[in-house]
Amino acid sequence: MTEKNYNGVLIFAEQKNNIIHKVSYELLGKGSELSRKIGCSLSAVILGPEEIEAQELIYRGADKVYHIVDTTVFNKPDELIYTENIVSLIKNIKPEICLFGATAFGRSLAPRVAALLETGLTADCTDLKIDDDMKLIQIRPAFSENILAHIKSDIYPQMATVRYKEFEEKKRDTDKIGEIIKIPTVKTSNDLIEVLEEISNNSVNVQDAKVVVAAGASVKSAEDLNMIKELAVMLGGEVGASRALVETGIISKDHQVGYSGNRIKPTVYIACGISGAPQHLAGMKESGVIIAINNDPSAPIFNVADYSIVGDMYKIIPEIISAIRNNNLTI
Structure with missing residues (x-):
């Protein structure tokens, strides 16, 4: 939608085996900066079982955490199930900015969310800014990083994926107070895809290596x-x-x-x-x-x-x- 009836910044907090991906804390750091500039709240959405430490997202800067709860359905990286649940939340709370980490899963998930919301998406951003019109400027390399493209959208929500390791993690503040809102799933099965086996070598961790x-x-x-x-x-x-x-x-x-x-x-x-x-x-x-x-x-x-x-x-x-x-x- 082009009219401004959207408000707030929402980041997708990716998790695997109940461990929150560090890119989520980087997004909260940048999201805090953007929300202060706009004068709005910062929220996070995380999908997973009850035992996920959703409170950690409050400590890292979120004012609200929407915890979409299910014991088993979010154990597998099923983009279709994730998409349906995230889209339902976004349609309900109407954030003006939605940010995803440009991880393997985030790069697959975010375009599906954007397509169902009929909005744009800028991929692999290296910086984000707010202009004088309070619109999100999405900055990403182009032409083999020979130029930096500055992209602005008139459609809400404004969506982007952000590269891992681009921003500093939001520092932990255990005195921060926020609200955790638990939400039931709207879609719990996908008959089109069955995950048989995960064959990726999880021992490879180049991005976090010293x-x-x-x-x-x-x-x-x-x-x-x-x-x-x-x-x-x-x-x-x-x-x-x-x-x-x-x-x-x-x-x-x-x-x-x-x-x-x-x-x-x-x-x-x-x-x-x-x-x-x-x-x-x-x-x-x-x-x-x-x-x-x-x-x-x-x-x-x-x-x-x-x-x-x-x-x-x-x-x-x-x-x-x-x-x-x-x-x-x-x-």
């Missing part, structure tokens, strides 16, 4: 990836990868870093045999310390690296591993 050792197209085989894994384990980190390596099938997409993969901000990022295409740099350039190993001295990765090592990674990485093992090197 250290990421990433491999590029220079890795010739899955066996050669073992030295990357060994270095990552020694440093207490995770293995990342460029899109080129993922496309060879040597490593799964869960490890991919870049514009079409994971956006990360580790304390230390070690790029091994990665040339540094713009799409890759977009996902890791905000890392604390960047160490690049590449045999091409003109590789673009060196333009963003804090420490550059020009040479054959097949010789350099084993030397680093040996030095760490012998306590001759710390990172």
Whole structure:
């Protein structure tokens, strides 16, 4: 709808196995800023069983939490069931802004919600602002991050998905008072889809890792990836990868870093045999310390690296591993 009979900011708090995804706290942080600018309330919606710590969303900034309660139906990432319940709530409370995390599930869920509400959606935003007309300005990279598009909608609710790790988490305030409103589900089954098995490797957590050792197209085989894994384990980190390596099938997409993969901000990022295409740099350039190993001295990765090592990674990485093992090197 174009007329302004909508009010408030609503964020979708994603959960899995009763654990709230950290992107929800980032959305609450940004949502608090937007709601203060507009002069409205900040709410969150979470779907799951009674035992979910919905109060945590109050501590993180929400004035109200709408807890859509069901013991089992929200255990599986069924977008259709989630969509029906969220759309029903939005039609009832009419928030002017709705924000979703640009996680794998959020990217699938948000377009379905927007379609049923007959409103627009800006995907993968990196910033959000309020203009002089009190409208949401949704900012996202375009043309391989060569420009930033500023998008404004006249239709309510104004919807966006926001990339993980773009904003700071809202700090916890246990003195904050808010209201938790429990709501029964409006849809509890989906006859069109049956989840048989979840095959994603849940042990991969590149986005939250403090250290990421990433491999590029220079890795010739899955066996050669073992030295990357060994270095990552020694440093207490995770293995990342460029899109080129993922496309060879040597490593799964869960490890991919870049514009079409994971956006990360580790304390230390070690790029091994990665040339540094713009799409890759977009996902890791905000890392604390960047160490690049590449045999091409003109590789673009060196333009963003804090420490550059020009040479054959097949010789350099084993030397680093040996030095760490012998306590001759710390990172």
